[in-house]
Amino acid sequence: xxxxxxxxxxxxxxSEIVKGAIRARxxxxxxxxxxxxxRQIYSAAAHEDLSLSGIDIIHTETxxxxxxNPISVLKNKSDASMCIGLKMLLPDNEYGVVGDAFxxxxxxxxxxxxxxxxxxxxxxxxxxGIATILPFSHPLFLMDAxxxxxxxxxxxxxxxxxxxxxMKKIFGIENPRVGLLNNGTEEGKGTxxxxxAHRLLRASNLNFVGNIESREIPFNPCDVLVCDGFTGNxxxxxxEGMGRFMLDTMRNIYxxxxxxxxxxxxxxxxxxxxxxxxxxxxxxxxxxxxxxRPVIKAHGNSDAKAIASAIRQAVSCVxxxxxxxxxxxxADYAREVSKS
Amino acid sequence: xxxxxxxxxxxxxxSEIVKGAIRARxxxxxxxxxxxxxRQIYSAAAHEDLSLSGIDIIHTETxxxxxxNPISVLKNKSDASMCIGLKMLLPDNEYGVVGDAFxxxxxxxxxxxxxxxxxxxxxxxxxxGIATILPFSHPLFLMDAxxxxxxxxxxxxxxxxxxxxxMKKIFGIENPRVGLLNNGTEEGKGTxxxxxAHRLLRASNLNFVGNIESREIPFNPCDVLVCDGFTGNxxxxxxEGMGRFMLDTMRNIYxxxxxxxxxxxxxxxxxxxxxxxxxxxxxxxxxxxxxxRPVIKAHGNSDAKAIASAIRQAVSCVxxxxxxxxxxxxADYAREVSKS
Numbered sequence: 001x002x003x004x005x006x007x008x009x010x011x012x013x014x015s016e017i018v019k020g021a022i023r024a025r026x027x028x029x030x031x032x033x034x035x036x037x038x039r040q041i042y043s044a045a046a047h048e049d050l051s052l053s054g055i056d057i058i059h060t061e062t063x064x065x066x067x068x069n070p071i072s073v074l075k076n077k078s079d080a081s082m083c084i085g086l087k088m089l090l091p092d093n094e095y096g097v098v099g100d101a102f103x104x105x106x107x108x109x110x111x112x113x114x115x116x117x118x119x120x121x122x123x124x125x126x127x128x129g130i131a132t133i134l135p136f137s138h139p140l141f142l143m144d145a146x147x148x149x150x151x152x153x154x155x156x157x158x159x160x161x162x163x164x165x166x167m168k169k170i171f172g173i174e175n176p177r178v179g180l181l182n183n184g185t186e187e188g189k190g191t192x193x194x195x196x197a198h199r200l201l202r203a204s205n206l207n208f209v210g211n212i213e214s215r216e217i218p219f220n221p222c223d224v225l226v227c228d229g230f231t232g233n234x235x236x237x238x239x240e241g242m243g244r245f246m247l248d249t250m251r252n253i254y255x256x257x258x259x260x261x262x263x264x265x266x267x268x269x270x271x272x273x274x275x276x277x278x279x280x281x282x283x284x285x286x287x288x289x290x291x292x293r294p295v296i297k298a299h300g301n302s303d304a305k306a307i308a309s310a311i312r313q314a315v316s317c318v319x320x321x322x323x324x325x326x327x328x329x330x331a332d333y334a335r336e337v338s339k340s
Numbered sequence: 341x342x343x344x345x346x347x348x349x350x351x352x353x354x355s356e357i358v359k360g361a362i363r364a365r366x367x368x369x370x371x372x373x374x375x376x377x378x379r380q381i382y383s384a385a386a387h388e389d390l391s392l393s394g395i396d397i398i399h400t401e402t403x404x405x406x407x408x409n410p411i412s413v414l415k416n417k418s419d420a421s422m423c424i425g426l427k428m429l430l431p432d433n434e435y436g437v438v439g440d441a442f443x444x445x446x447x448x449x450x451x452x453x454x455x456x457x458x459x460x461x462x463x464x465x466x467x468x469g470i471a472t473i474l475p476f477s478h479p480l481f482l483m484d485a486x487x488x489x490x491x492x493x494x495x496x497x498x499x500x501x502x503x504x505x506x507m508k509k510i511f512g513i514e515n516p517r518v519g520l521l522n523n524g525t526e527e528g529k530g531t532x533x534x535x536x537a538h539r540l541l542r543a544s545n546l547n548f549v550g551n552i553e554s555r556e557i558p559f560n561p562c563d564v565l566v567c568d569g570f571t572g573n574x575x576x577x578x579x580e581g582m583g584r585f586m587l588d589t590m591r592n593i594y595x596x597x598x599x600x601x602x603x604x605x606x607x608x609x610x611x612x613x614x615x616x617x618x619x620x621x622x623x624x625x626x627x628x629x630x631x632x633r634p635v636i637k638a639h640g641n642s643d644a645k646a647i648a649s650a651i652r653q654a655v656s657c658v659x660x661x662x663x664x665x666x667x668x669x670x671a672d673y674a675r676e677v678s679k680s
Binding site: 136146149150181183190191213214215216217218219229230231233234235237238239240241242243244245246249250253254256259260262263264266267270271274 | 476486489490521523530531553554555556557558559569570571573574575577578579580581582583584585586589590593594596599600602603604606607610611614
């Protein structure tokens with residue numbers, strides 16, 4: 001198995017990406033390829049006095065920047081580390097090595113656009129999208145997290161199928177509960193698309209538990225939650241912001257006076273544990289689903305630990321055959337529908 | 341000045357509504373009218389041994405229920421406490437008393453629908469909506485909080501104008517900062533409607549600070565934040581849920597062992613103060629804006645304190661002439677646009 005890694009994507013590239021790859025390589029005997037500027041990669045390794053043995057490098061000096069228009073990246077920067085990395089997932093590619101999964105901490109929009117153009121969607125998939133695992137005590141799969149602001153009811157059903165398979169394969173959850181993010185629990189709530197999606201999900205073989213209001217998200221209401229990419233993006237970033245706000249507030253309370261300082265010392269370990277739960281690096285990256293190969297988006301500010309965790313996740317996706325399973329799940333659903 | 345109150349709306353009606361009205365009446369010499377079942381209102385007062393002097397009652401036995409279809413409430417239950425209360429805002433109404441503002445803790449959907457049908461929108465208003473003040477250290481006005489899932493760019497601009505006037509008049513904020521809730525800070529982000537709204541807001545005389553990502557909401561990014569009612573509802577309920585989740589988590593940490601119990605005793609006062617900040621009752625109700633009279637929606641689970649606070653808010657709306665100010669603000673904007 002070989003995981004291809006965009007060495008140049010994200011706020012801390014290439015040094016944290018290189019360190020993360022080295023850490024992952026030390027943990028499990030997976031073959032890794034870093035795509036990016038060879039000199040920068042070497043000097044990152046040299047700076048930390050780390051060995052790159054077992055890690056290949058494909059050299060390129062072109063990088064996708066955060067401001068690049070996602071739609072024209074492939075046309076204008078086809079030799080960027082992100083584009084080369086994705087092309088390396090294809091058989092008979094020009095780089096002489098075929099990867100099983102690709103990982104980047106670069107621009108989400110560009111990664112989604114280039115993935116769709118290079119790796120292609122699985123047959124029958126309406127739209128590929130980005131899923132994320134929300135940082136609560138129970139993992140909660142949210143899709144779409146930002147790639148598709150406009151949707152149809154069919155996208156939502158397909159994402160629910162992908163999510164159910166992902167949570168079963170990667171998190172070992174039997175019969176995952178599927179919810180529809182909506183502005184009320186009653187069946188007729190929300191836009192016409194949501195009402196139609198509710199009906200389709202209810203009629204499917206999925207373990208559909210109905211509409212979920214956003215206030216329930218932290219309290220384990222389901223295992224898979226589907227919504228349009230605009231709403232998903234708002235929800236995801238608000239959870240992030242509220243987590244930061246609450247921790248900031250607690251920190252302010254603790255630093256108010258000597259008494260509260262003592263209080264903090266007594267609670268420090270538990271507090272840090274809780275903070276760690278809210279640390280994105282513990283939850284790996286966001287999988288792009290609906291594509292013919294596993295592609296993982298790591299958080300833009302990923303450190304070495306987060307990169308190593310995202311590499312583990314990519315390995316899991318390959319080992320569990322998530323792509324084939326999704327392909328079969330969608331085909332099963334299509335057969336169900338055509339029968340009824 | 342007279343405030344009309346729906347005595348039968350919300351989870352704790354009529355007892356907490358009656359107690360709240362009595363408390364508000366004791367605080368300020370405003371005339372109050374309770375609309376609802378006379379016997380239930382009297383027995384709520386009798387149970388608490390409180391005096392209803394200075395508070396009128398308009399008797400009705402019909403109540404809007406949470407499951408009633410908002411659109412047919414006025415047709416099927418025109419004698420419900422909510423409908424009668426709204427009619428009492430009109431001059432020459434059949435109840436012999438004219439109110440200056442109306443308050444209900446009943447169904448949001450029904451209140452919005454009946455308000456639009458009975459009280460009518462201000463001339464020139466495209467859509468009335470529901471605003472809410474988010475529970476952070478700096479008050480943040482969010483509109484629409486749930487009434488209008490579908491929008492146009494014009495609604496958003498009008499709500500931004502209403503919000504600016506509301507925050508100036510009610511919270512004394514000079515030149516309120518206006519933000520557009522979006523999935524990215526860059527100008528071209530979001531749906532076509534959001535891109536168009538961005539352009540209109542940028543061209544207006546409002547103090548527009550640009551797109552706001554949801555992760556910034558807790559950190560005082562602006563004074564007025566506009567969005568469609570679906571997104572607003574998701575954001576509002578998620579803030580509520582995340583607040584509850586964080587407080588639950590801290591409570592669990594504190595009850596883990598003896599050491600953490602001592603830690604809690606040292607921090608208890610500050611912790612309670614923080615919790616109180618997240619207590620909806622401190623922030624009064626949600627104003628319905630764009631109508632020809634002030635209408636306030638109190639939270640469904642309001643207690644007496646929350647009702648008293650919402651009555652104070654209704655009084656502020658009348659005293660500051662919020663309705664006329666909004667009417668003028670919208671007319672000014674229409675003139676500006678027609679000139680350019």
